[in-house]
Amino acid sequence: MILWGDEDVRVARLDETDWLVNNYTSGLRIREGELVRGGGGFYPPDAAVAGLADGEVPADCKGPDVQLHEIAKFDPSKPGGIPDPPPPPPPAPSAQDSLLSQAFDERWDGQRWPRRTIRNVADPREAMFAYILENYEGREGNMRGHICLRAAVGGLIARLSQRFGPLHPEAEC
Numbered sequence: 001m002i003l004w005g006d007e008d009v010r011v012a013r014l015d016e017t018d019w020l021v022n023n024y025t026s027g028l029r030i031r032e033g034e035l036v037r038g039g040g041g042f043y044p045p046d047a048a049v050a051g052l053a054d055g056e057v058p059a060d061c062k063g064p065d066v067q068l069h070e071i072a073k074f075d076p077s078k079p080g081g082i083p084d085p086p087p088p089p090p091p092a093p094s095a096q097d098s099l100l101s102q103a104f105d106e107r108w109d110g111q112r113w114p115r116r117t118i119r120n121v122a123d124p125r126e127a128m129f130a131y132i133l134e135n136y137e138g139r140e141g142n143m144r145g146h147i148c149l150r151a152a153v154g155g156l157i158a159r160l161s162q163r164f165g166p167l168h169p170e171a172e173c
Helices: 099-104 124-137 156-164
Strands: 002-004 009-013 019-023 029-031 036-042 066-073
Touching: 124 156
Parallel strands: 002 066
Antiparallel strands: 009 019, 019 029, 036 066
């Protein structure tokens, strides 16, 4: 039985014959057959390993009990056996690239719709509908048709209808 010195180590089956050890503490993943190096040692035969294992030890678990810690992969073809580090992760998007930062950036000019301040509106949903309807209204008299609003609840349709003319709930479309 192997007792890991790291806090969170799990063995997972990949299929009927292949498995891996996933060390969530260090991020290391070890597949069957890979060489590793690290510290550890054998427990005495009379050690109370059930208490060390934080649970029952399966009856078919025979042989010496071992503790392992500070495990790393070992590559005999590399100097010191240390394998090449994994490639770095891709860079995170900068704050300048995020949609949220663009929403508050007065200099950003990549928006598709004109920037507009919606006045006399306290409800964010009403402001969103007003913004869309103001843009829609300016397109060749489109407000003359039957316009329905999805997810416009409560008195929202009535308030917007006073401002933009007759509007209808989604159910009437």
